Amino acid sequence: MADLRDKTIVVTGASSGIGAATARACAAAGMDLVLAARRRDRLEAVAAEVERLGRRAEIVEGDVAEPGHAARLLHAAERAFGGFHAVFANAGYGLEREMLATPLDEMRRMFEVNFFCGTDLLQHAAQRLLDAKRPGHLLMCSSCVAKFTLPRHGAYSATKAAQAMVARSMRSExxxxxxxxxxxxxVTTTTEFFEVAAGDERHHLRDGVPPHVPPLFVQRPERIADAVVRCLRRPRAEVWTSHTVRLVAGAFTAFPFLQEWVMRGEARKYRERDARS
Ligand SMILES: NC(=O)c1ccc[n+]([C@@H]2O[C@H](COP(=O)([O-])OP(=O)(O)OC[C@H]3O[C@@H](n4cnc5c(N)ncnc54)[C@H](OP(=O)(O)O)[C@@H]3O)[C@@H](O)[C@H]2O)c1
Structure with missing residues (x-):
């Protein structure tokens, strides 16, 4: 089991949700942090929590899509802490929209942030570890919907599946x-994610998540954060926090008609929601 004490992790999307919770959990496990996102005030609040836990935090403010952003993050880790052990490419967002209502430019922007910027960070981090001949750990925040999709989530799922594929390939390489x-x-996690994804339709949310998601599948970000720390200690290919959804994903792959049946039910719920509003 890896000892995380005094090791450094770079976390993107650290200003809220899963990223902020992971930063706190990593600090509690003895790690120093490079915290990245666009909202500086939110990063400063997370940095203060990291410092209260007795660890150090370096803030890098900016959009992941800015040229040179990944290199800037790793440079910050090297300058402040003499290097890094792990990176968590977590920054990302969703879009709840039918495919015909999703212009390619919007899809390209989502691919840029979720897929290309996450991949860029993993590639840069891997190269630095290889050049330094040091071991390390690269994590990519994908989603359960990397393995199946839902109505109005086609473009988002595509970014998450693409992330999972490159990361899996890098794992073997x-x-x-x-x-x-x-x-x-x-799985469905109570963060700001659904407010961002729903956009003008956010009034449909209940307690920040779509009301038709069964409570069994709704988790708090701390649960993901604890699982990430366990994975840093005992590395494995995939981190799941719901065995049920993992099994459902497997069943959907083996029996596509099951996914078809569930998707039609979900599409009907959306139509009923549209009719009510
Ligand atoms: N919540 C869920 O149900 C769920 C389920 C599966 C997977 N995920 C994945 O989990 C990851 C974290 O999402 P979350 O649920 O924690 O949502 P969140 O609370 O909305 O957090 C998203 C984070 O990403 C950052 N971010 C977004 N776009 C950015 C950009 N262009 N440049 C820099 N930072 C950016 C945001 O920071 P700023 O706004 O301050 O820049 C924020 O810190 C995402 O990759 C998401 O796809 C979430």
Whole structure:
């Protein structure tokens, strides 16, 4: 089991939700943090919590899509802490929209943030670890919907599936160098995610999540954060916090008609919701 004490992790999307919770859990496990996102005030609040837990935090404010952002994060880790052990490419957002209402430009922007920027960070981090001949751990925040999709989530699911594929490939390519690669597959989590994804339709949310999601599948970000820390200690390919959804994802792959049946039910719920509003 890896000892995380005095090791450094770079976390993108650290200003809220899963990223902020992971930063706190990593600090509690003895790690120093590079915290990245666009909202500086929120990063400062998370940094204060990290410092209350006795660890150090360095803030890098900015959009992940700015040129050179990944290099800036890793440079900050090297300057402040002499290097890094792990990165968590977690920054991302969703879009709840039918495919015909999703212009390609919006899809390209989501692919840029979720897929290309996450991949860029993993590639840069891997190269630095290889150059330094040091082991390390690269984590990518994907989703359960990397394995199946839902109505109005096609474009978002595509970004999450793409993330999972490149990370899985990197895992096999980097294993011989002692660099671990893992993907994280959260289910519905109570963060700001659904407010962002729903946009003008956010009034449909209940307690911040779509009302038709069964409570069994709704989790708090701390649950994902604890699972990420367990994975840092004992690296594995995929992090899941719902065995049920993991099994459902497997069943959908083996029996596509099951997914079809569930998707039609979900599409009907959306139509009923539209009719009510
Ligand atoms: N919540 C869920 O149900 C769920 C389920 C599966 C997977 N996920 C994944 O979990 C990850 C974290 O999401 P969350 O649920 O914690 O949502 P969240 O609370 O909305 O957090 C998203 C984070 O990403 C950052 N971010 C977004 N766009 C950015 C950009 N262009 N540049 C820099 N930072 C950016 C945000 O920071 P700023 O706004 O301050 O920049 C924020 O810190 C995402 O990759 C999401 O796809 C979430």
């Amino acid at each position: 980097l294993a011989e160098h002692g660099v671990e690669v893992s993907t994280v597959h959260p």
